[in-house]
Amino acid sequence: MTCSIHIQPLPGETVYSLVSRYHLLSGNANESASYSALYSSNRARINAYLPSQLQRTGYYFGLAPEALLWNHTLYPLFASFIAPRRAQELKRAMFLNFGSHVGEKAGLPQSKLKFTTGHKHCPMCLTEDLKQIGVGYFRNCHQLPGVNSCPTHASQLFCTAISDFSLDRSLVLPRSDMSPLPADKASVNLSRFGASVIQQLQIRQEFPDYRRAYRIQLNKKGLLTKNRNVRIRRVIPALKTHWSALEKIYTNQFECPDQLLTFEFVGPLLRAKTHYPTHPIKHLLFAEWLFDGDANLFWDADEEEQLILPGFGVPTVGNSRTNRDDFFSNRETRRRSIRDYMDGHPFAIRKDIKAARNADFFWLYHNDRDWLEQQLPSPMPPHRPEMNWHAVDDEMCKMVHEQTLQLSEPISVSELDIMLGGHRWLTKFLENLPRTRNLIRDQLAKGIIKKVG
Numbered sequence: 275m276t277c278s279i280h281i282q283p284l285p286g287e288t289v290y291s292l293v294s295r296y297h298l299l300s301g302n303a304n305e306s307a308s309y310s311a312l313y314s315s316n317r318a319r320i321n322a323y324l325p326s327q328l329q330r331t332g333y334y335f336g337l338a339p340e341a342l343l344w345n346h347t348l349y350p351l352f353a354s355f356i357a358p359r360r361a362q363e364l365k366r367a368m369f370l371n372f373g374s375h376v377g378e379k380a381g382l383p384q385s386k387l388k389f390t391t392g393h394k395h396c397p398m399c400l401t402e403d404l405k406q407i408g409v410g411y412f413r414n415c416h417q418l419p420g421v422n423s424c425p426t427h428a429s430q431l432f433c434t435a436i437s438d439f440s441l442d443r444s445l446v447l448p449r450s451d452m453s454p455l456p457a458d459k460a461s462v463n464l465s466r467f468g469a470s471v472i473q474q475l476q477i478r479q480e481f482p483d484y485r486r487a488y489r490i491q492l493n494k495k496g497l498l499t500k501n502r503n504v505r506i507r508r509v510i511p512a513l514k515t516h517w518s519a520l521e522k523i524y525t526n527q528f529e530c531p532d533q534l535l536t537f538e539f540v541g542p543l544l545r546a547k548t549h550y551p552t553h554p555i556k557h558l559l560f561a562e563w564l565f566d567g568d569a570n571l572f573w574d575a576d577e578e579e580q581l582i583l584p585g586f587g588v589p590t591v592g593n594s595r596t597n598r599d600d601f602f603s604n605r606e607t608r609r610r611s612i613r614d615y616m617d618g619h620p621f622a623i624r625k626d627i628k629a630a631r632n633a634d635f636f637w638l639y640h641n642d643r644d645w646l647e648q649q650l651p652s653p654m655p656p657h658r659p660e661m662n663w664h665a666v667d668d669e670m671c672k673m674v675h676e677q678t679l680q681l682s683e684p685i686s687v688s689e690l691d692i693m694l695g696g697h698r699w700l701t702k703f704l705e706n707l708p709r710t711r712n713l714i715r716d717q718l719a720k721g722i723i724k725k726v727g
Contacts (some may be wrong), residue, residue, distance in 0.1 A: 281335060284411050284709035289331060289470045290320040290348055290393060290445075291412035295455045298336070305445050313371075319436070319443055323417040324376050329369045333611040339369055346414055350553075352474035356483060356551040357647050361481070385553035387534065389419040392435040392496035395448035396424035407621040410448045415469040425455030430455040441579070460519035467562040470569035482572035484557065485636075489572060491564050504544045513537045516563045534559070605642055608634040612649060623654050667707040670699050674713055684724040687714060692718060 279299050284294045297308040306316035312328055312334050325331075325347060332339035343349050349368060353361035364379035377383060393412045400410040415425060422431050436444075457465075469688045475481070492498050497505045514537060521535050539556050564570040611634040615627060627650065628635045638646040673694050685693075691700040704711050717723045 283337070283342070283346055284407070286348055286414045288322060288393070288412045288414050288417060289328070289448065290322060290343060292335070292346070293320055293563050294445040294447050295409065295411065298447070305443055308445060309443070313387075317443060318645050321376065322391075322412070322436070323367060323414070323419070324380055325362075326368050326376050327371050330371070343368060345476055347416065348417060348472070350470055350481075351418075351554045353412070353555055354471075354475065354484065354651045355557050356381060358644055359647050360551065361645065373480050381551055381553065387553050390435070392433040393417065393448075394422070394431040394433045396427055396429055396431055397450075397452040397454040398427040398429050399424060400448050400450055402451075410450065412448060414466075415472055416553070418465070418472075418558075418613065419553070420558075421461070421465045421468055423461040423465045425462070425466040427454070428457050428462045430457045458519050460517055463567060464517075464520070464558060464562055467565075467567050467569060468558050470567075471558065471561075471572065474569050474573065476596040478573060480573075482566065484561070484572055485544075487572050488561070488564065489516070492544075495564075504541075506544075510537045510540055513560065513563055517559060518722070525727070530665065608637050609642070609645065612638065616649065624650055661706075663706045666699065667709050670694070670707055671709045671713055674700075674710055674717075678717055679703070681722065684721055686724055690723065 279296065281296055281299065293308070293312065294310075297305060300308060300311075302308045302311070309318045310316045312318075313330055318327075328339045328342050330346075331337070332342055343365065347368065349365065353364060355365070358378060360381075364376065367375040367379050367562065383608060386584070394416045395410070395412055396416060399413065399416075401585075402623060403410045403617060403627055416431055423429065424715075432449070434446065434449065442614065443592060489498070493502075494510075499505060509542070514535070517535060537559075539552060543552060544557065561569075561572070611631050612627065615631050618623060619626065619630075622630075635646075674690065678692060687700050691698060694700070699707060700710070700714065702716070718725055
């Protein structure tokens with residue numbers, strides 16, 4: 275079923291705002307009726323920046339889900355800083371009815387950063403919208419986690435909280451009774467840089483090679499040593515000074531935890547061997563300072579400089595072109611080794627590949643991890659082997675009998691368990707050992723083993 279009302283998303287509008295406008299125009303008695311029409315369920319939550327069920331939403335409103343994904347969510351930003359395989363999983367989770375999986379695929383639980391939940395808007399943007407188009411709406415660029423100012427009007431954003439103790443599943447549009455308040459300059463700079471990055475992503479439709487862009491700019495600013503290590507002791511103080519005004523803002527508004535502004539994440543963010551995907555706000559804080567607010571530098575790094583850039587396994591001594599060629603030749607040889615093994619062993623798991631091609635595996639892991647992750651089979655969940663309780667029971671019964679024959683005075687079951695190795699067979703798992711349990715009961719009755727407590 276498709277929507278009988280002709281409604282199109284406004285420029286930069288969030289999916290939640292689009293559905294809220296539909297609800298108000300539809301004349302449905304309540305939100306449950308609108309949710310039922312859209313999602314065949316009378317209960318739903320629509321995330322402010324990573325909504326799910328985009329295929330259903332697109333079909334209902336006659337819109338391309340891919341356009342919704344790139345132009346009306348923060349998927350491009352989050353996908354830029356995670357592995358390509360994880361980005362595809364995030365995209366699938368947002369397209370299909372896997373709302374509970376979206377945050378996991380985006381790495382939100384791992385980031386351990388808690389931001390205000392809800393939908394943010396700028397009062398000045400709202401006033402202009404009401405005058406020009408007759409309706410106010412939530413903008414995508416305002417929903418950046420950790421950002422609390424409007425990039426256009428430099429005013430503070432107001433949040434319409436959505437939680438079990440607030441609106442929960444309600445469908446509303448921005449409140450018009452808020453008076454604009456000026457935002458701090460540092461907050462505005464962060465907001466404008468984030469909005470610029472999102473705009474560039476939507477225009478280019480490609481993710482940046484941010485690690486190389488960082489290295490190139492660090493090198494230009496003299497923040498790499500002769501061995502091409504990052505001068506962290508210079509980087510972190512400079513970041514703290516640059517963003518010092520944010521500390522008071524975040525503390526007052528509970529928008530960001532203190533751990534963010536210590537910038538302890540910068541080291542793992544930059545080092546090739548310890549690099550891991552992390553929350554976009556960390557990249558925005560670092561990149562705005564490094565790029566002097568120019569989001570184009572994520573993509574506009576010099577091509578030749580990228581090819582010979584040190585820090586990713588490319589040698590830096592001697593002839594740079596020869597060393598560069600050696601690096602890429604070495605990489606291709608190791609890639610071929612992994613591919614050949616996987617072609618000959620189609621059912622091999624990661625552990626098998628690692629054991630068979632150990633040197634190649636770890637070289638690629640440190641120097642070409644994105645490619646390696648794309649080739650490897652999905653990680654297997656850990657499988658705990660089934661315990662043969664019958665065999666354990668026979669062995670423990672024999673050991674208990676032999677040990678108690680040597681006792682000169684009664685001991686407790688816990689003490690006996692320690693004497694037999696401290697595996698907790700006689701305390702935690704005794705119900706799985708019927709013969710041993712009966713033997714212990716007999717010895718308790720005879721006083722050979724004492725009861726404690």
